[in-house]
Amino acid sequence: MEQELNTTQSKSEQQNEILVAALKLFAEQGYFNTSLTDIAEAADIKTVSAIYQHFNSKHSIANKLYDNILDSLNVSIDDIRRRTQKSSEQLRGVVDLLFKLTDDAPAIMKFLLVMPLNEFLPEQKPLQQTSAFIKILKIIQAGIRAGEIRNIDPMLANTYFFGIINNTLTMVLTGELSKPADTYRPQTWLAAWNLIAKKSSVF
Protein backbone atom coordinates (compact mmCIF):
# COMPACT_ATOMS: atom_id res chain seq x y z
CA MET A 1 0.00 0.00 0.00
CA GLU A 2 2.19 2.85 -1.18
CA GLN A 3 1.22 6.43 -0.74
CA GLU A 4 1.25 8.64 -3.76
CA LEU A 5 2.63 12.05 -2.86
CA ASN A 6 2.90 13.94 -6.13
CA THR A 7 -0.07 15.73 -7.57
CA THR A 8 0.27 14.17 -10.98
CA GLN A 9 -1.33 10.81 -11.34
CA SER A 10 0.74 7.74 -10.76
CA LYS A 11 0.91 5.20 -13.48
CA SER A 12 -1.51 2.90 -11.74
CA GLU A 13 -3.93 5.71 -11.04
CA GLN A 14 -4.02 6.56 -14.70
CA GLN A 15 -4.50 2.95 -15.58
CA ASN A 16 -7.42 2.86 -13.25
CA GLU A 17 -8.94 5.95 -14.83
CA ILE A 18 -8.75 4.27 -18.19
CA LEU A 19 -10.54 1.23 -16.82
CA VAL A 20 -13.23 3.31 -15.16
CA ALA A 21 -13.81 5.37 -18.28
CA ALA A 22 -13.89 2.31 -20.50
CA LEU A 23 -16.34 0.52 -18.23
CA LYS A 24 -18.66 3.49 -18.27
CA LEU A 25 -18.55 3.88 -22.03
CA PHE A 26 -18.84 0.18 -22.77
CA ALA A 27 -21.88 -0.04 -20.52
CA GLU A 28 -23.48 3.04 -22.01
CA GLN A 29 -22.96 2.52 -25.71
CA GLY A 30 -21.40 -0.89 -26.15
CA TYR A 31 -17.91 -2.12 -26.83
CA PHE A 32 -17.99 -1.70 -30.59
CA ASN A 33 -19.48 1.77 -30.45
CA THR A 34 -16.67 2.91 -28.20
CA SER A 35 -13.37 3.98 -29.74
CA LEU A 36 -10.03 4.46 -28.03
CA THR A 37 -10.47 8.13 -28.76
CA ASP A 38 -13.65 8.10 -26.69
CA ILE A 39 -11.86 6.35 -23.85
CA ALA A 40 -8.90 8.72 -23.87
CA GLU A 41 -11.26 11.67 -23.76
CA ALA A 42 -13.33 10.29 -20.90
CA ALA A 43 -10.22 9.36 -18.94
CA ASP A 44 -8.76 12.84 -19.27
CA ILE A 45 -5.88 11.56 -21.26
CA LYS A 46 -4.72 13.84 -24.02
CA THR A 47 -3.78 11.33 -26.66
CA VAL A 48 -4.80 7.88 -27.69
CA SER A 49 -1.18 6.87 -27.78
CA ALA A 50 -0.89 7.30 -24.04
CA ILE A 51 -3.32 4.46 -23.55
CA TYR A 52 -0.75 2.14 -25.05
CA GLN A 53 1.51 2.84 -22.10
CA HIS A 54 -0.92 0.80 -20.02
CA PHE A 55 -2.62 -1.59 -22.40
CA ASN A 56 -1.46 -3.08 -25.63
CA SER A 57 -4.88 -3.18 -27.23
CA LYS A 58 -8.47 -2.13 -26.81
CA HIS A 59 -9.30 -5.76 -26.35
CA SER A 60 -6.96 -6.06 -23.39
CA ILE A 61 -8.79 -3.22 -21.64
CA ALA A 62 -12.02 -5.17 -21.79
CA ASN A 63 -10.21 -8.27 -20.64
CA LYS A 64 -8.74 -6.54 -17.63
CA LEU A 65 -12.16 -5.13 -16.76
CA TYR A 66 -13.71 -8.55 -16.92
CA ASP A 67 -11.00 -10.03 -14.70
CA ASN A 68 -11.24 -7.24 -12.16
CA ILE A 69 -14.99 -7.46 -11.87
CA LEU A 70 -15.00 -11.22 -11.49
CA ASP A 71 -12.14 -11.17 -9.00
CA SER A 72 -13.96 -8.65 -6.87
CA LEU A 73 -17.19 -10.61 -7.07
CA ASN A 74 -15.30 -13.73 -6.13
CA VAL A 75 -13.88 -12.11 -3.03
CA SER A 76 -17.30 -10.85 -2.00
CA ILE A 77 -18.83 -14.28 -2.39
CA ASP A 78 -16.07 -15.93 -0.38
CA ASP A 79 -16.77 -13.38 2.29
CA ILE A 80 -20.48 -14.14 2.28
CA ARG A 81 -19.82 -17.86 2.51
CA ARG A 82 -17.48 -17.32 5.40
CA ARG A 83 -19.85 -15.16 7.39
CA THR A 84 -23.01 -17.22 7.05
CA GLN A 85 -23.86 -20.89 7.04
CA LYS A 86 -27.32 -21.60 5.72
CA SER A 87 -27.89 -21.58 1.99
CA SER A 88 -30.77 -19.19 2.44
CA GLU A 89 -28.50 -16.73 4.23
CA GLN A 90 -25.76 -17.06 1.68
CA LEU A 91 -28.11 -16.58 -1.25
CA ARG A 92 -29.60 -13.65 0.55
CA GLY A 93 -26.14 -12.17 0.85
CA VAL A 94 -25.51 -12.61 -2.85
CA VAL A 95 -28.83 -11.03 -3.74
CA ASP A 96 -28.20 -8.08 -1.44
CA LEU A 97 -24.83 -7.60 -3.09
CA LEU A 98 -26.27 -7.65 -6.60
CA PHE A 99 -29.02 -5.17 -5.73
CA LYS A 100 -26.52 -2.89 -4.07
CA LEU A 101 -24.21 -3.02 -7.07
CA THR A 102 -27.12 -2.21 -9.38
CA ASP A 103 -27.81 1.01 -7.51
CA ASP A 104 -24.22 1.95 -6.69
CA ALA A 105 -22.29 0.71 -9.70
CA PRO A 106 -24.75 0.15 -12.53
CA ALA A 107 -21.99 -0.03 -15.11
CA ILE A 108 -20.56 -3.10 -13.42
CA MET A 109 -23.93 -4.79 -13.41
CA LYS A 110 -24.55 -3.89 -17.03
CA PHE A 111 -21.24 -5.47 -17.86
CA LEU A 112 -22.33 -8.63 -16.09
CA LEU A 113 -25.98 -8.79 -17.10
CA VAL A 114 -26.64 -7.09 -20.39
CA MET A 115 -23.43 -6.90 -22.39
CA PRO A 116 -22.76 -9.59 -25.00
CA LEU A 117 -19.40 -10.61 -23.57
CA ASN A 118 -18.89 -13.42 -26.04
CA GLU A 119 -18.97 -10.94 -28.91
CA PHE A 120 -15.89 -9.05 -27.83
CA LEU A 121 -14.26 -11.46 -25.38
CA PRO A 122 -14.77 -14.72 -27.25
CA GLU A 123 -11.82 -16.41 -25.59
CA GLN A 124 -13.09 -15.78 -22.08
CA LYS A 125 -15.04 -18.38 -20.20
CA PRO A 126 -18.77 -17.66 -20.16
CA LEU A 127 -19.96 -16.17 -16.89
CA GLN A 128 -21.56 -19.35 -15.65
CA GLN A 129 -18.23 -21.12 -15.80
CA THR A 130 -16.34 -18.59 -13.75
CA SER A 131 -15.43 -19.49 -10.23
CA ALA A 132 -17.73 -16.87 -8.74
CA PHE A 133 -20.76 -18.41 -10.40
CA ILE A 134 -19.68 -21.96 -9.73
CA LYS A 135 -19.64 -21.04 -6.06
CA ILE A 136 -23.22 -19.85 -6.29
CA LEU A 137 -24.22 -23.14 -7.82
CA LYS A 138 -22.47 -24.87 -4.92
CA ILE A 139 -24.51 -22.88 -2.45
CA ILE A 140 -27.64 -24.15 -4.14
CA GLN A 141 -26.40 -27.73 -4.17
CA ALA A 142 -25.58 -27.51 -0.47
CA GLY A 143 -29.05 -26.13 0.13
CA ILE A 144 -30.61 -29.10 -1.58
CA ARG A 145 -28.54 -31.55 0.46
CA ALA A 146 -29.43 -29.70 3.64
CA GLY A 147 -33.13 -29.89 2.81
CA GLU A 148 -33.49 -26.13 2.58
CA ILE A 149 -34.08 -26.13 -1.14
CA ARG A 150 -36.41 -28.36 -3.12
CA ASN A 151 -34.86 -31.38 -4.71
CA ILE A 152 -34.70 -30.29 -8.32
CA ASP A 153 -31.88 -30.03 -10.83
CA PRO A 154 -29.51 -27.46 -9.24
CA MET A 155 -28.90 -25.89 -12.62
CA LEU A 156 -32.64 -25.34 -13.05
CA ALA A 157 -33.01 -23.98 -9.54
CA ASN A 158 -30.17 -21.61 -10.36
CA THR A 159 -31.84 -20.65 -13.64
CA TYR A 160 -35.18 -19.89 -12.03
CA PHE A 161 -33.79 -18.09 -9.01
CA PHE A 162 -31.49 -15.81 -10.96
CA GLY A 163 -34.01 -15.50 -13.73
CA ILE A 164 -36.13 -13.51 -11.33
CA ILE A 165 -33.26 -11.65 -9.71
CA ASN A 166 -31.37 -10.79 -12.87
CA ASN A 167 -34.41 -9.86 -14.90
CA THR A 168 -35.54 -7.49 -12.18
CA LEU A 169 -32.10 -5.90 -12.08
CA THR A 170 -31.95 -5.73 -15.86
CA MET A 171 -35.27 -3.91 -15.96
CA VAL A 172 -33.91 -1.42 -13.44
CA LEU A 173 -30.70 -0.97 -15.41
CA THR A 174 -32.58 -0.30 -18.63
CA GLY A 175 -35.05 2.00 -16.94
CA GLU A 176 -38.07 -0.17 -17.60
CA LEU A 177 -38.49 -0.38 -13.86
CA SER A 178 -38.06 3.17 -12.77
CA LYS A 179 -37.30 3.06 -9.08
CA PRO A 180 -33.95 2.14 -7.49
CA ALA A 181 -33.26 -1.57 -7.36
CA ASP A 182 -33.38 -1.52 -3.58
CA THR A 183 -37.07 -0.66 -3.75
CA TYR A 184 -37.83 -4.03 -5.27
CA ARG A 185 -35.36 -6.00 -3.18
CA PRO A 186 -37.56 -7.43 -0.42
CA GLN A 187 -40.38 -8.74 -2.57
CA THR A 188 -38.06 -9.90 -5.31
CA TRP A 189 -36.00 -11.85 -2.81
CA LEU A 190 -39.14 -13.45 -1.43
CA ALA A 191 -40.41 -14.37 -4.87
CA ALA A 192 -37.12 -15.92 -5.89
CA TRP A 193 -36.47 -17.72 -2.62
CA ASN A 194 -39.97 -19.13 -2.20
CA LEU A 195 -39.72 -20.47 -5.71
CA ILE A 196 -36.88 -22.81 -4.82
CA ALA A 197 -37.31 -23.19 -1.04
CA LYS A 198 -38.52 -26.55 0.19
CA LYS A 199 -41.35 -25.27 2.27
CA SER A 200 -42.75 -21.84 2.01
CA SER A 201 -40.68 -20.93 5.03
CA VAL A 202 -41.42 -17.25 4.96
CA PHE A 203 -44.51 -15.45 6.32
Place this chain on the structure above:
Amino acid sequence: MEQELNTTQSKSEQQNEILVAALKLFAEQGYFNTSLTDIAEAADIKTVSAIYQHFNSKHSIANKLYDNILDSLNVSIDDIRRRTQKSSEQLRGVVDLLFKLTDDAPAIMKFLLVMPLNEFLPEQKPLQQTSAFIKILKIIQAGIRAGEIRNIDPMLANTYFFGIINNTLTMVLTGELSKPADTYRPQTWLAAWNLIAKKSSVF
Protein backbone atom coordinates in the same frame (compact mmCIF):
# COMPACT_ATOMS: atom_id res chain seq x y z
CA MET B 1 -49.73 -14.91 -53.97
CA GLU B 2 -47.80 -15.08 -57.22
CA GLN B 3 -46.14 -18.21 -58.41
CA GLU B 4 -42.51 -17.98 -59.37
CA LEU B 5 -41.87 -20.09 -62.42
CA ASN B 6 -38.31 -19.39 -63.42
CA THR B 7 -35.46 -21.22 -61.80
CA THR B 8 -33.56 -18.10 -60.90
CA GLN B 9 -34.59 -16.48 -57.69
CA SER B 10 -37.13 -13.77 -57.71
CA LYS B 11 -36.19 -10.48 -56.24
CA SER B 12 -38.17 -11.09 -53.10
CA GLU B 13 -36.73 -14.57 -52.70
CA GLN B 14 -33.24 -13.15 -52.82
CA GLN B 15 -34.19 -10.47 -50.38
CA ASN B 16 -35.44 -13.15 -48.06
CA GLU B 17 -32.20 -15.10 -48.39
CA ILE B 18 -30.29 -12.04 -47.36
CA LEU B 19 -32.48 -11.62 -44.31
CA VAL B 20 -32.17 -15.26 -43.33
CA ALA B 21 -28.40 -15.22 -43.75
CA ALA B 22 -28.06 -11.99 -41.83
CA LEU B 23 -30.22 -13.24 -38.98
CA LYS B 24 -28.14 -16.36 -38.68
CA LEU B 25 -24.84 -14.50 -38.70
CA PHE B 26 -25.99 -11.74 -36.36
CA ALA B 27 -27.22 -14.34 -33.89
CA GLU B 28 -24.04 -16.39 -34.12
CA GLN B 29 -21.36 -13.75 -33.99
CA GLY B 30 -23.07 -10.44 -33.38
CA TYR B 31 -23.98 -7.50 -35.57
CA PHE B 32 -20.63 -5.76 -35.44
CA ASN B 33 -18.66 -8.91 -36.11
CA THR B 34 -20.66 -9.53 -39.26
CA SER B 35 -19.67 -7.76 -42.48
CA LEU B 36 -21.68 -7.36 -45.63
CA THR B 37 -19.15 -9.67 -47.23
CA ASP B 38 -20.10 -12.35 -44.74
CA ILE B 39 -23.77 -11.85 -45.47
CA ALA B 40 -23.33 -11.97 -49.24
CA GLU B 41 -21.37 -15.17 -48.92
CA ALA B 42 -23.89 -16.83 -46.64
CA ALA B 43 -26.77 -15.75 -48.86
CA ASP B 44 -25.15 -17.20 -51.99
CA ILE B 45 -24.84 -13.80 -53.53
CA LYS B 46 -21.72 -13.22 -55.55
CA THR B 47 -21.01 -9.62 -54.77
CA VAL B 48 -21.61 -7.27 -51.94
CA SER B 49 -22.98 -4.72 -54.37
CA ALA B 50 -25.96 -6.94 -55.11
CA ILE B 51 -27.13 -6.50 -51.55
CA TYR B 52 -27.67 -2.84 -52.29
CA GLN B 53 -30.35 -3.81 -54.78
CA HIS B 54 -32.47 -4.80 -51.80
CA PHE B 55 -31.24 -2.73 -48.89
CA ASN B 56 -29.57 0.62 -48.79
CA SER B 57 -27.44 -0.12 -45.76
CA LYS B 58 -26.36 -2.83 -43.40
CA HIS B 59 -28.35 -1.06 -40.75
CA SER B 60 -31.55 -1.34 -42.77
CA ILE B 61 -31.12 -5.11 -42.96
CA ALA B 62 -31.16 -5.31 -39.17
CA ASN B 63 -34.11 -2.97 -39.07
CA LYS B 64 -36.12 -5.06 -41.47
CA LEU B 65 -35.29 -8.17 -39.47
CA TYR B 66 -36.48 -6.54 -36.28
CA ASP B 67 -39.72 -5.42 -37.90
CA ASN B 68 -40.41 -8.81 -39.44
CA ILE B 69 -39.81 -10.68 -36.21
CA LEU B 70 -41.99 -8.36 -34.17
CA ASP B 71 -44.74 -8.35 -36.76
CA SER B 72 -44.83 -12.10 -36.80
CA LEU B 73 -44.83 -12.25 -33.02
CA ASN B 74 -47.62 -9.74 -32.95
CA VAL B 75 -49.76 -11.82 -35.27
CA SER B 76 -49.16 -14.93 -33.19
CA ILE B 77 -50.14 -13.16 -30.00
CA ASP B 78 -53.31 -11.79 -31.56
CA ASP B 79 -54.10 -15.31 -32.58
CA ILE B 80 -53.56 -16.61 -29.06
CA ARG B 81 -55.74 -13.92 -27.60
CA ARG B 82 -58.47 -14.72 -30.08
CA ARG B 83 -58.48 -18.43 -29.43
CA THR B 84 -58.43 -18.42 -25.63
CA GLN B 85 -60.03 -16.35 -22.91
CA LYS B 86 -58.42 -16.87 -19.54
CA SER B 87 -55.16 -15.11 -18.80
CA SER B 88 -53.62 -18.39 -17.75
CA GLU B 89 -54.46 -19.91 -21.10
CA GLN B 90 -53.19 -16.95 -23.02
CA LEU B 91 -49.93 -16.81 -21.11
CA ARG B 92 -49.62 -20.52 -21.59
CA GLY B 93 -49.98 -19.98 -25.32
CA VAL B 94 -47.27 -17.33 -25.33
CA VAL B 95 -44.94 -19.56 -23.35
CA ASP B 96 -45.54 -22.50 -25.66
CA LEU B 97 -44.77 -20.26 -28.62
CA LEU B 98 -41.51 -19.01 -27.13
CA PHE B 99 -40.32 -22.50 -26.25
CA LYS B 100 -41.20 -23.73 -29.72
CA LEU B 101 -39.33 -20.85 -31.33
CA THR B 102 -36.29 -21.57 -29.19
CA ASP B 103 -36.08 -25.11 -30.51
CA ASP B 104 -37.19 -24.42 -34.08
CA ALA B 105 -35.77 -20.98 -34.78
CA PRO B 106 -33.08 -20.26 -32.20
CA ALA B 107 -31.70 -17.36 -34.21
CA ILE B 108 -34.98 -15.51 -33.85
CA MET B 109 -34.98 -16.05 -30.10
CA LYS B 110 -31.37 -14.99 -29.81
CA PHE B 111 -32.30 -11.83 -31.64
CA LEU B 112 -35.06 -11.19 -29.13
CA LEU B 113 -33.40 -12.35 -25.93
CA VAL B 114 -29.63 -12.01 -26.06
CA MET B 115 -28.68 -9.47 -28.69
CA PRO B 116 -28.01 -5.89 -27.57
CA LEU B 117 -30.55 -4.33 -29.91
CA ASN B 118 -30.02 -0.83 -28.61
CA GLU B 119 -26.38 -0.97 -29.66
CA PHE B 120 -27.11 -1.30 -33.35
CA LEU B 121 -30.74 -0.22 -33.57
CA PRO B 122 -30.68 2.74 -31.21
CA GLU B 123 -33.63 4.44 -32.88
CA GLN B 124 -35.93 1.46 -32.44
CA LYS B 125 -38.28 1.22 -29.53
CA PRO B 126 -37.05 -1.13 -26.82
CA LEU B 127 -38.74 -4.51 -26.91
CA GLN B 128 -40.94 -3.83 -23.93
CA GLN B 129 -42.53 -0.90 -25.72
CA THR B 130 -43.44 -2.80 -28.85
CA SER B 131 -47.05 -3.67 -29.38
CA ALA B 132 -46.41 -7.39 -29.01
CA PHE B 133 -45.04 -6.94 -25.52
CA ILE B 134 -47.63 -4.39 -24.52
CA LYS B 135 -50.24 -6.98 -25.35
CA ILE B 136 -48.57 -9.44 -23.01
CA LEU B 137 -48.69 -6.87 -20.25
CA LYS B 138 -52.38 -6.41 -20.98
CA ILE B 139 -52.95 -10.12 -20.57
CA ILE B 140 -51.40 -9.89 -17.13
CA GLN B 141 -53.46 -6.84 -16.20
CA ALA B 142 -56.62 -8.62 -17.29
CA GLY B 143 -55.59 -11.61 -15.18
CA ILE B 144 -55.25 -9.42 -12.13
CA ARG B 145 -58.66 -7.87 -12.68
CA ALA B 146 -60.19 -11.29 -13.18
CA GLY B 147 -58.66 -12.54 -9.94
CA GLU B 148 -56.51 -15.13 -11.66
CA ILE B 149 -53.27 -13.37 -10.89
CA ARG B 150 -52.13 -11.95 -7.58
CA ASN B 151 -52.68 -8.27 -7.10
CA ILE B 152 -49.18 -6.94 -7.56
CA ASP B 153 -47.67 -4.36 -9.86
CA PRO B 154 -48.31 -5.77 -13.35
CA MET B 155 -44.87 -4.70 -14.45
CA LEU B 156 -43.32 -6.68 -11.62
CA ALA B 157 -45.47 -9.71 -12.34
CA ASN B 158 -44.32 -9.47 -15.92
CA THR B 159 -40.71 -9.13 -14.81
CA TYR B 160 -40.85 -12.18 -12.56
CA PHE B 161 -42.82 -14.34 -14.94
CA PHE B 162 -40.65 -13.69 -17.96
CA GLY B 163 -37.54 -13.63 -15.83
CA ILE B 164 -38.03 -17.34 -15.33
CA ILE B 165 -39.17 -18.05 -18.86
CA ASN B 166 -36.58 -15.97 -20.66
CA ASN B 167 -33.68 -17.00 -18.48
CA THR B 168 -34.48 -20.64 -19.05
CA LEU B 169 -34.63 -20.06 -22.79
CA THR B 170 -31.44 -18.03 -22.72
CA MET B 171 -29.64 -20.85 -20.96
CA VAL B 172 -30.84 -23.23 -23.63
CA LEU B 173 -29.78 -20.87 -26.41
CA THR B 174 -26.29 -20.49 -24.96
CA GLY B 175 -25.94 -24.19 -24.29
CA GLU B 176 -25.72 -23.86 -20.53
CA LEU B 177 -28.85 -25.97 -20.35
CA SER B 178 -28.09 -28.77 -22.75
CA LYS B 179 -31.43 -30.33 -23.61
CA PRO B 180 -34.02 -28.92 -26.00
CA ALA B 181 -36.15 -26.15 -24.56
CA ASP B 182 -39.23 -28.30 -24.79
CA THR B 183 -37.77 -30.62 -22.16
CA TYR B 184 -37.97 -27.89 -19.57
CA ARG B 185 -41.28 -26.48 -20.70
CA PRO B 186 -43.76 -28.13 -18.31
CA GLN B 187 -41.92 -27.47 -15.08
CA THR B 188 -40.80 -24.01 -16.17
CA TRP B 189 -44.34 -23.05 -17.01
CA LEU B 190 -45.51 -24.28 -13.62
CA ALA B 191 -42.77 -22.41 -11.78
CA ALA B 192 -43.52 -19.17 -13.60
CA TRP B 193 -47.28 -19.43 -13.39
CA ASN B 194 -47.46 -20.44 -9.75
CA LEU B 195 -45.27 -17.49 -8.95
CA ILE B 196 -47.87 -15.00 -10.11
CA ALA B 197 -51.10 -17.02 -9.83
CA LYS B 198 -53.50 -16.03 -7.06
CA LYS B 199 -53.85 -19.44 -5.56
CA SER B 200 -51.54 -22.28 -6.19
CA SER B 201 -54.07 -23.62 -8.63
CA VAL B 202 -51.98 -26.44 -9.93
CA PHE B 203 -51.38 -29.87 -8.35
Place this chain on the structure above:
DNA sequence: GTCTATACGCCGATAGAC
Protein backbone atom coordinates in the same frame (compact mmCIF):
# COMPACT_ATOMS: atom_id res chain seq x y z
C1' DG C 1 7.28 9.02 -21.31
C1' DT C 2 4.43 12.10 -23.88
C1' DC C 3 3.02 13.96 -28.20
C1' DT C 4 2.87 14.20 -33.73
C1' DA C 5 2.41 12.06 -37.54
C1' DT C 6 1.21 8.41 -40.02
C1' DA C 7 0.73 3.64 -41.48
C1' DC C 8 -2.43 0.04 -42.34
C1' DG C 9 -6.53 -2.59 -42.82
C1' DC C 10 -11.20 -3.15 -43.00
C1' DC C 11 -15.62 -2.07 -44.17
C1' DG C 12 -19.55 0.39 -45.85
C1' DA C 13 -20.98 2.52 -49.74
C1' DT C 14 -20.90 4.28 -54.69
C1' DA C 15 -19.83 5.03 -59.58
C1' DG C 16 -20.06 3.35 -63.76
C1' DA C 17 -19.07 -0.18 -67.47
C1' DC C 18 -21.43 -3.87 -69.67
Place this chain on the structure above:
DNA sequence: GTCTATCGGCGTATAGAC
Protein backbone atom coordinates in the same frame (compact mmCIF):
# COMPACT_ATOMS: atom_id res chain seq x y z
C1' DG D 1 -29.48 -5.43 -62.97
C1' DT D 2 -25.03 -7.50 -62.12
C1' DC D 3 -20.18 -7.05 -61.73
C1' DT D 4 -15.42 -4.33 -61.27
C1' DA D 5 -13.18 -1.02 -59.38
C1' DT D 6 -12.59 2.19 -56.13
C1' DC D 7 -13.56 5.81 -52.80
C1' DG D 8 -13.70 7.65 -48.24
C1' DG D 9 -13.55 7.22 -43.56
C1' DC D 10 -12.75 5.42 -39.26
C1' DG D 11 -10.26 3.14 -35.86
C1' DT D 12 -6.43 0.52 -34.17
C1' DA D 13 -1.89 0.55 -33.73
C1' DT D 14 3.09 2.09 -34.37
C1' DA D 15 7.26 4.85 -35.35
C1' DG D 16 9.88 8.20 -33.95
C1' DA D 17 10.88 13.15 -32.48
C1' DC D 18 11.44 15.74 -28.36
